Amino acid sequence: MAEFTSDDRGALREALRRLLQDHGSEADVRRTMITDSGHDPALWRRLTDMGITGLLVGEAHGGGGGGPIEIEMVMEEAGAALLCSPLLSTGILAVGLLQGLGNAEAAARLLPAIADGSRIATVAITGTTGTWTEAGVGVTATRSGEDWTLDGTASYVTHGQLADVLLVVADTPDGTAIFEVEPSTAGVAVAALPTFDHTLRLARINFSGVPARVLASNRPAWEAVQEAMDLALVALAGEQAGGARAVLDMTVAYAKSRVQFGRAIGSFQAIKHMATDLLLETESATSAARHAARCLAENTPDAAAAISLAAFACADAFVTTTATSIQMHGGIAFTWDHPAHLYLRRARADAQLFGNSNYHRERYVQHLERQS
Amino acid sequence: MSINPTDAELVAEVREWLAVNWDQGRKHDPEWLGKVVEARWAVPRWPTEWFGRGLGDAQARLVEREFKAVGAHGTGQDRSNLWANTALAYATPEFKAKIVPALLRDEVKMCLLYSEPGAGSDLAGIRTRADSHGDHFVVNGQKVWTSSAADADYGMLIARTDWDVPKHKGIGFFFLPMKQPGIDVRPLRQITDEAHFNEVFITDATVPAANLLGTPTQGWEVLQTALAYERSLMGDRARGPRSGAGGSTGDMIGLAREAGTLGDPLIRQDIARVTALRTLNGLNNARAKADLAQGSSSAIMSLGKLAMSRILHEEARLRTSILGAASLLEGPQFPRAEDANFLTLNAYFTSIGGGTDQIQRNIIGERVLGLPKEPEVDRDMPFRQVRSG
Numbered sequence: 001m002a003e004f005t006s007d008d009r010g011a012l013r014e015a016l017r018r019l020l021q022d023h024g025s026e027a028d029v030r031r032t033m034i035t036d037s038g039h040d041p042a043l044w045r046r047l048t049d050m051g052i053t054g055l056l057v058g059e060a061h062g063g064g065g066g067g068p069i070e071i072e073m074v075m076e077e078a079g080a081a082l083l084c085s086p087l088l089s090t091g092i093l094a095v096g097l098l099q100g101l102g103n104a105e106a107a108a109r110l111l112p113a114i115a116d117g118s119r120i121a122t123v124a125i126t127g128t129t130g131t132w133t134e135a136g137v138g139v140t141a142t143r144s145g146e147d148w149t150l151d152g153t154a155s156y157v158t159h160g161q162l163a164d165v166l167l168v169v170a171d172t173p174d175g176t177a178i179f180e181v182e183p184s185t186a187g188v189a190v191a192a193l194p195t196f197d198h199t200l201r202l203a204r205i206n207f208s209g210v211p212a213r214v215l216a217s218n219r220p221a222w223e224a225v226q227e228a229m230d231l232a233l234v235a236l237a238g239e240q241a242g243g244a245r246a247v248l249d250m251t252v253a254y255a256k257s258r259v260q261f262g263r264a265i266g267s268f269q270a271i272k273h274m275a276t277d278l279l280l281e282t283e284s285a286t287s288a289a290r291h292a293a294r295c296l297a298e299n300t301p302d303a304a305a306a307i308s309l310a311a312f313a314c315a316d317a318f319v320t321t322t323a324t325s326i327q328m329h330g331g332i333a334f335t336w337d338h339p340a341h342l343y344l345r346r347a348r349a350d351a352q353l354f355g356n357s358n359y360h361r362e363r364y365v366q367h368l369e370r371q372s
Numbered sequence: 373m374s375i376n377p378t379d380a381e382l383v384a385e386v387r388e389w390l391a392v393n394w395d396q397g398r399k400h401d402p403e404w405l406g407k408v409v410e411a412r413w414a415v416p417r418w419p420t421e422w423f424g425r426g427l428g429d430a431q432a433r434l435v436e437r438e439f440k441a442v443g444a445h446g447t448g449q450d451r452s453n454l455w456a457n458t459a460l461a462y463a464t465p466e467f468k469a470k471i472v473p474a475l476l477r478d479e480v481k482m483c484l485l486y487s488e489p490g491a492g493s494d495l496a497g498i499r500t501r502a503d504s505h506g507d508h509f510v511v512n513g514q515k516v517w518t519s520s521a522a523d524a525d526y527g528m529l530i531a532r533t534d535w536d537v538p539k540h541k542g543i544g545f546f547f548l549p550m551k552q553p554g555i556d557v558r559p560l561r562q563i564t565d566e567a568h569f570n571e572v573f574i575t576d577a578t579v580p581a582a583n584l585l586g587t588p589t590q591g592w593e594v595l596q597t598a599l600a601y602e603r604s605l606m607g608d609r610a611r612g613p614r615s616g617a618g619g620s621t622g623d624m625i626g627l628a629r630e631a632g633t634l635g636d637p638l639i640r641q642d643i644a645r646v647t648a649l650r651t652l653n654g655l656n657n658a659r660a661k662a663d664l665a666q667g668s669s670s671a672i673m674s675l676g677k678l679a680m681s682r683i684l685h686e687e688a689r690l691r692t693s694i695l696g697a698a699s700l701l702e703g704p705q706f707p708r709a710e711d712a713n714f715l716t717l718n719a720y721f722t723s724i725g726g727g728t729d730q731i732q733r734n735i736i737g738e739r740v741l742g743l744p745k746e747p748e749v750d751r752d753m754p755f756r757q758v759r760s761g
Binding site: 255263266267362365369 | 623625626629634637640641643644645647648651652653655656658659671672675678679730732733734736737738740741742743744745746747
């Protein structure tokens, strides 16, 4: 991994924040979210130029050589701005999986194009159960000599309809394996799923006798999937913390300017106390997300526990903050044109991806049991 | 004592002094503390005319580190000694010369006479009166939530000195001698059936005018200084289980395993939720410390007490839930139930004491988030006209 000084990180954060102010405003988000692709290719090119799409890709493959700490920071900014992009799918999940498999050939073939933004990849993990567990995988691979074919259904595939390369998690007689599929291959049917969060794209993908290239791994493939999801969870935790911060700031600013009964509503204790509770939620989410990123970067023994903690603490904090924010704003936030619901939609989506809070609480308790 | 020592010179000096004067196992009694004061290690940040060395914070911390390394107490009182710091800042020179060295040697016992039955959250609404009689004041009133009142030599007292000005502007701050006939200390039985605090009834007690800190109406300002020192010491004062039988404060897994409820999925979810609160608070504090070390102050510091009161209430609720019907019981043969029930009640010590959660939210909302204050109807009114009850 490349060495990032705190100055490097600060400069990257500042540059991204400015980029999103200029090209990822609320108006840009609203314009982008109603398009089919749900992403803005011009903004994507700017993100590539800034090194964001390839941030996690190793320098040998043309990337920035960043790690969990850098991507968590990037996602705080992305969450604050409600960035519409396939970054999570291609630059984080797919990159994490490709780098975790230990398959040098596949890494050399795919990572440079992901880093330079010319190809968008995603990982098809769960079936229609939406559990993101090994048992929930919905695609089966069958072998005939050296050739593999895939059958079954993957669902909730993030940015599946944008991807030009699919990494498909499938059951084989010898356990889980990863397959590379071009979506244009005969037998692949990609159906866009309508999403409650309009800034997110999800697809259901049917495979019917689809020839696929197996990506050999030097370790159990599910471990590599789990690792990629852990990286994605840290990124999501950053997005949730950053999103919560933006919503808190927006809400506090409104409470200072909105006047009822001859005074700013923020002077009423009913509002003030809600705002204070949201501050605690936001600060705790920020601490949890950054701690998880640091543990993952340093590969500490309690990294898995820290990630599960961040997964449910940040998910719940973002949902609570966005939901409470609507109540604190009152009628104005019940309108489509107010951004509060965009954040609530994002928060509710983020809270489901790669395992919901109940799942991560159970995972966290299992870590506590082992320590106890 | 060297003037403007380098770090190395200072460390050498304190090490040498400790090597000569400190023995392992030595008591931290007034005799030891007297030596520390005399050698100017007790309050190294203070000016040289008041037992100090005029050191900056970084160098004073070097001194503290050396004391800590050998297990000796007595330095760092320029941060930790609430009483001495308050006296140094505001007492008359004659009283200061008498009281400050005694406080640094821990020869006088102190207590706080702030809250009253009618002035809790609204502390500036105190009605204990101090009436001037030339060289002394006569004090009448009632104070509450005073710990160590029975042993105290002095109480730091706020009392009303002027009833015709707004409430914050007519308060005096005194070192009230406690060992006199007009002071009646009665233990206050708490909901936990303990008595850590007292009520103090004050009837025609006298205090020399020389014991006044600041002017007769500067008390509110003096109080803010005293409170700032007190807050910086508050830290995590929350107490764990009383019986000591229930494992560490946070070990809900062990408790549930013993109670046979660890397999209950609802309990497991609850354990994760509640354990996370304590862990998150630790992460918040670590982040605040790191921010502080980099020179940027953090909003998180002010959230600690509010977070802790939620943690304590939630942990007590979870313990009760884990135990189920066993929490109906009391007594030494039921230590788990004792813990759960005690912690349930004692959580209010943190959510009410030192400023209720609701007052904390006001303070955080106003000072950290910059939300406007609630209008105060009595703020500019002569105190005599302020409604009470």
